[in-house]
Amino acid sequence: MKLRQFFGTTALTAALAASAPAMAWSLKEAAAPYAGTEIDVVFLLRPGYEAIEAMLPEFEEETGITVNIIKHPYENALGEQVRDFVAGGDLDIALIDLVWIGNFAENEWIVSVDEIMEKYPDIIDPDLDMDDFFPLVLNAFGGWNGTIYGLPFDNYSGLLFYNRCMLEEAGFDGPPETWTDLKDVYGPALTGDGKYAFALQSKRNETQSADSFARVIWPFGGSFLDADFRSNLMSEESQAGLKFRQDLMQYMPDGIVAYDHAETVNAFAQGDVAMITEWSAFYSTVVSPDTSRVADCVEIAPEPVGPAGRKPALGGFSLAVASQAGEAEQAAAWLFIQWATSKANAGEYLERGGVPARQSAYADPALAETYKFIPALVESWQDGVPEFRPRFAEWPEITEIVQEWGTKMMLGEVTTEEGAQEIGERMEAVLEDAGYYSGDKPLAQ
């Protein structure tokens, strides 16, 4: 089902390309009927959004479409959009974190790419080339239950940022290959005198669920749910990952449960921490001398391997057309999304600090010299787990449970077994209430 629909989208794109009139398709002409249209979209306060915002005048001039950007911090973005869609508000484009896609799709707040292609064939760029997106990223960020809704826009993979100078000083000629080495070999050697080997951002918000909790269960073979959608957190593998995190905390700064992305990246950029596992989006922050004291020492590697392999954190956003938008706004919204995620603009987007999900953007091997994160990123996008965090509509409720009990585990208020038991029971109650066990809902995550 998934494959059929995915290939359906791809085939339709190819057919549109083949049947394109002799005269070349141009954005300007495609957008002409929608000149003067205004569209509203939520953006985050992150480098990838600043990059596209800087490129926006070119799009607006070419199309006559005005893009109104409403900026929110990540923590507010879901709530703002949910309230807008529930109230039939003004948003014409949905900004979708990969864990929101099930929610948005099931509530029919977004329009599938297939529907857009059927409804507005004249605005589809023949060079859209859906196959050019990394399949894992397209499927995880923009797809739900076999249907593609959004195009990957602000794309992340977890990477290991390490301070080469600190590692060399301690006698290491490269980063740890495995999580066990990071803890047992690099941890003791790099911790002391107010410096720490590692920092794992674990603040009680989505950071705790995504960056901390999920990051340790997957490489050790664990997962949130088993095949029957029952909790898998009491499994030997999940427990191994959670206990590993407890052990690793001795090589992290005090109060790591209060560290969000900013604190973690700052600790690394100040030279207080030798290694962090962070999103690729923070690359520009740690290599800029304006924001980093260790800019010259920063190197990037894929996240370490666990007993179950390399299962790096996967996160990122897609843009999708909102179903509440009027016809002109839907068309204008698609034109913007298509332009922002296009092959043609991927290079400039990368230069300005964004991370495109286009395979073609990374084809030039010379790019790796300028952007050190590229090889690790491309490698990570081969091995990622789409359900790194379940993407169904119940995730907002479940993440709150994981955040609360995950933090309690780290603080030593409960054991990993007690915490996992609590999360499991509460998570199953949410899933039962949603109808997964009665067969009312498919077991899609």
Place this chain on the structure above:
Amino acid sequence: MRGRVSRGTILAFIGPAVVGLAAVGIAPLLYALWTSLHFFNLTKLRRVEFIGLENYGTVLTDPVFWQALGRTMTLLGIALPLQIGLGLGIALILHQPGLTLLKTLARLSLVLPMATTYAVVGLLGQVMFNQKFGVVNQLMGGADINWIGDPTNAFVMIVFWDVWQWTPFVALVLLAGLTMVPGEIEEAARLETSNWWKVLRHVQLPFLVPGLVAVLILRTADTLKLFDMVFTLTRGGPGSATEFISLMIQRVGFRAFDQGLASAQAIILLIITIVLAQIYIRVFYREV
């Protein structure tokens, strides 16, 4: 006199206020009541259904709710006596005769903490209590205290900021109460005894009671709905160390989107606030 004012005039004066109050106070309350009796999740609006008192049952049997309420009451139990003690001290000092200019300046400066936006207080706290760069640790001789990441320290930090921000309010209310004491009575009392405690206990305190009751009611209500400062400072963490009742309700209603459950929590909180206010009035309030 009463007969001269027509019913229409009375309605014209009172009506707008009543309509305004109904629109911004009563109607949302009734809507919250309606919501609390339904399964009402913003992301599952197709499933909205009447479930009677189920949400209330869930709240009352949820240990997380009671833990958050207990945490809130602990904060109230620690911060309020501190605010009253310090506020009374400041009021008594400012009530002393002489040094008029200094007292005026002091009174003006008391307004500053209250005038600071709650959220800004939280943001200031983040910077000032930063373990590595914060001014608080620097003032403590370069101490290495982890304020934000340690559950106990984070709670102490919240108490500190609450006391810093609201002690001046208590001081000003009590100072107003002190100015109500008739000068001749206070003067006569001071001629009778030089013991300041006797003057305070038998002459000034009766005039302070109405203000104290107002402080108790307002500060209790404020603490129960304390949100902005804590949200920006600790976001309820680390763990649940500073997750007070209003943060929990916000989390359920706007992060898990369960508006039905959050409404039930809010209604129960409202009932608790009203009961506490009634207790304060019955136990403490006395007409002078």
